[in-house]
Every structure is written in structure tokens, then in C-alpha cells.
Amino acid sequence: MKQRLALWLDRQSDRLFILPSVLMILAFSIFPLLLSAYLAVSRFQLGLGGYQIRFVGLANFAKLLFGSEQYHFLGVFAPVAWPGWLLLALLAILVLASFRHYLRRGPVNALGVVGRTICVGLIFALGLLIATTAGLGGRLGSLSVTLLYVFLGVSTQFVIGLGLAMLCSQRIAGRSFFRVVFFLPLMVTPVGIAYMFRMLADMTQGPLAPIWRWFGLGDLSWAAQAWSARLVVMVGDSWQWIPFIFIVMLAALEGQSTDQVEAASLDGASYWQIFRDIAWPEIAPTAATVVLIRIIEAFKIIDLPNVLTNGGPGIATESLTLHSFINWRTLDLGGSAAVAYMLLFVSTVLSASFFNLLMQPLRRARS
Numbered sequence: 272m273k274q275r276l277a278l279w280l281d282r283q284s285d286r287l288f289i290l291p292s293v294l295m296i297l298a299f300s301i302f303p304l305l306l307s308a309y310l311a312v313s314r315f316q317l318g319l320g321g322y323q324i325r326f327v328g329l330a331n332f333a334k335l336l337f338g339s340e341q342y343h344f345l346g347v348f349a350p351v352a353w354p355g356w357l358l359l360a361l362l363a364i365l366v367l368a369s370f371r372h373y374l375r376r377g378p379v380n381a382l383g384v385v386g387r388t389i390c391v392g393l394i395f396a397l398g399l400l401i402a403t404t405a406g407l408g409g410r411l412g413s414l415s416v417t418l419l420y421v422f423l424g425v426s427t428q429f430v431i432g433l434g435l436a437m438l439c440s441q442r443i444a445g446r447s448f449f450r451v452v453f454f455l456p457l458m459v460t461p462v463g464i465a466y467m468f469r470m471l472a473d474m475t476q477g478p479l480a481p482i483w484r485w486f487g488l489g490d491l492s493w494a495a496q497a498w499s500a501r502l503v504v505m506v507g508d509s510w511q512w513i514p515f516i517f518i519v520m521l522a523a524l525e526g527q528s529t530d531q532v533e534a535a536s537l538d539g540a541s542y543w544q545i546f547r548d549i550a551w552p553e554i555a556p557t558a559a560t561v562v563l564i565r566i567i568e569a570f571k572i573i574d575l576p577n578v579l580t581n582g583g584p585g586i587a588t589e590s591l592t593l594h595s596f597i598n599w600r601t602l603d604l605g606g607s608a609a610v611a612y613m614l615l616f617v618s619t620v621l622s623a624s625f626f627n628l629l630m631q632p633l634r635r636a637r638s
Contacts, residue, residue: 311608331609343586343594344610346404346412355402362398366391369628390624393617413586413594413610414617416501420590421569421621424505429562431509432516437546439517440524450521457514465578468507472579497587500580504588507575512568516561523557524550563625570618591617 280287314327335344351359370391373383397418404411411419439450456464472493474483483491493499531549540548573592576582582589582597589597591614598607 307608307611310604311612313605315602315604317602327605331605332613334606335609335613340606342410342412344412344414344613345400346415347408347410348403349406349409351402352406355406359395359398359402363395366394386623387627390620390627393620394624397617397621411497411587413589413591414613416587416589417570417572417591417614419501420505420508420572421566424508425562425565425569427505428509428513428565429516429558432513433520433558435513435517436520436524439521453517454514456510457512457518459511461511461574462578464507464511465575468503468510468575469579472503494580495584497584500584500588504572504575504579507579508569508572512565516565519561520554520558523554527553559625563622566625567618567622570614 310324311331312326312328314325314330316323316325334340370387373379373387397414401411401415401418403409404415435453439446439453459467470477471479474480474488474491474493477483493503527550532545535545535549571592572590573596576588576590576593577596580588582593586594591610595607595610595614598604598610
């Protein structure tokens with residue numbers, strides 16, 4: 272009996288070794304996910320001597336999309352101005368061209384068509400949401416503000432990070448020093464960065480207050496204006512995450528083959544031509560990967576808007592994660608879980624869209 276048990280344990284050793292990790296994942300990931308799903312369709316109420324959880328179906332989601340929390344989640348709608356129509360037209364052209372390219376490339380399967388239809392529909396719906404809430408008379412909700420942090424913030428971070436990587440990949444004096452300096456902000460905690468930018472942006476007592484007064488901006492309260500408050504949040508987030516993009520893109524630039532670059536230089540190609548025709552095709556898959564990682568992280572931003580502005584003025588800088596946290600803090604657990612699942616749906620579909628529409632074509636082109 273002992274010999275048979277020893278043989279069984281030997282055959283099952285690979286599964287037994289990973290069993291503790293699987294149980295940890297189930298305990299700390301799967302279980303909270305299922306519990307939050309139950310809370311999203313329930314209403315939590317404190318009562319005498321305890322609490323009550325009552326099933327309400329999709330009422331929490333309906334409140335976000337059509338009810339009393341619509342202004343908070345989606346925003347206040349207004350007529351679409353001509354810049355909004357231009358944005359929608361460009362967005363429609365891009366997504367439809369990508370869908371047409373998928374249908375012509377083949378092979379086409381039903382699951383792929385359904386998935387891309389959902390992606391295209393959601394992207395256009397989010398573009399329409401931004402166009403109708405960012406215009407005159409409208410007001411952005413937490414969903415639109417989060418999309419602003421994601422797309423505008425990550426785009427700016429990528430451009431600056433790639434530029435710094437290209438600069439530090441050249442043979443310039445002090446290159447090692449600048450590499451260390453550019454990487455330092457990544458080592459600071461988000462809360463520390465938020466308090467630092469809160470101090471720097473203080474126009475009355477902050478260290479830059481004399482400069483603000485010299486430019487005549489001493490009486491300007493950036494935290495009282497919606498767009499200036501969002502700008503400060505995005506600047507702080509960019510200061511923290513540009514080093515991440517910088518270090519990854521620097522590794523990609525220095526990891527490419529130098530033979531083609533040297534041959535192109537001997538042939539008289541300019542630096543821009545070398546980057547466009549040689550360097551970029553090599554580093555494009557890495558660039559797409561680092562942007563995807565940043566998109567996922569940007570959807571979860573909470574520290575900076577919470578510390579810098581507490582989501583204000585009003586709800587102007589409130590991200591979806593902060594929206595969910597504030598609902599949880601006020602014991603609206605059902606509403607908090609509903610916001611979290613809306614964030615999960617939007618971030619998953621947009622990340623899958625980015626992967627399917629950009630990363631896969633780049634990988635196929637490289638191979």
C-alpha cells in the first residue's frame with residue numbers, strides 16, 4: 272500500500288507542487304471576482320445588528336447608464352460640435368478600414384467577426400460619448416475622464432519616452448548620467464508623486480510660487496478648473512511612467528542589429544530615414560507591447576487624482592477606479608462593484624482591440 276501511494280505521489284508530483292499556487296490564486300483572485308459579481312447585482316444595506324444583501328438584478332448597471340448616476344458615470348450630454356463630428360468621422364474611417372482589412376485578409380471565422388464587431392461598436396460608442404460630453408454645455412463623466420487619461424496620457428508618455436530613448440541611444444556626453452536620471456521617477460511611489468506635484472502646483476506657498484507670481488499666475492487656482500486639474504493629474508502620471516517606456520524602448524533600440532544602420536549611413540540616408548525604414552520596423556512590436564501595458568495600467572489610475580484633487584473640482588478628475596472606491600467608501604458596495612465591472616468590460620475590450628488591430632499585424636509583418 273505504501274509503495275503504491277509513493278508511486279502515485281511520484282506520478283502526481285508536478286501537479287502537487289503547483290497546487291499551493293493554484294489555491295492561492297483561487298483564494299485571492301477568483302473568489303473576490305465572484306463575490307464582487309454577486310455584489311454588482313445586489314444592494315448592500317446596513318441594518319440593526321447586521322447587514323442585508325438583496326438581489327436587485329441589473330439595477331446597479333441601469334442606474335449608471337440610465338438612472339441617477341448617469342451624470343457621474345457617463346457625464347452630461349450636449350450637442351456635438353464640428354470638432355466632435357470630425358473626431359467621429361476619423362474614428363469611423365479607422366475602425367471600418369481595420370475591419371475591412373480583417374475580412375479581406377482571411378481566414379474569417381464567426382467568433383472573430385463577432386469579437387471585432389463588439390470592438391468596433393464599443394470604440395465608436397466611446398468616441399460618441401466623448402464627442403457629446405466634451406462639447407460646450409457638456410461635462411465629462413468618470414468613464415470619459417478615464418479614457419482621457421488612457422489615450423491622451425499614454426500617447427504623450429510614449430512620444431516623450433521614445434524621444435528620450437532615441438536621444439540616450441546616441442553617443443552623447445553624459446549618456447549614462449541621463450539614463451539614471453530619466454529612470455529615477457519610476458522608483459517613487461504614486462502617492463509620493465501625487466504629494467510632490469500637489470506641492471509644486473501650489474501657487475501661493477509652493478517652491479514654484481515666485482515663478483507663478485512673476486508670470487502673473489499667482490492668483491490662479493488650477494484645482495478649481497476642470498481641465499487644468501486634469502492636466503496636472505496627467506503631468507504627474509506622465510512624470511511617473513515615462514521612465515518605464517524610456518527604459519524599454521532604449522533596450523529595444525540598442526538591441527537591434529547595427530549592420531543595416533551602418534550600411535544606410537554609408538549610403539547617405541538621413542537619421543529620420545534610418546529610423547522610419549530600419550529602426551521602427553524592428554522596435555514596433557516592442558513599442559506596441561509597452562503601450563498595451565501602459566493602457567492597462569492607466570485604466571487603474573487612482574492615487575494621483577485621489578491625492579491631488581480628491582476627484583475634484585466636483586467629479587472633473589475622477590477616474591473609474593476612484594469612482595468605484597468612493598462608492599465603496601460610502602458603503603454602496605453594489606454600485607462600487609458595478610463600476611468596477613464596467614471598467615473591467617471597457618478595459619478588456621479596448622485592450623483586446625489594441626492587440627488584435629495593432630499588435631498582431633505588427634508581429635505578422637515582422638515574421
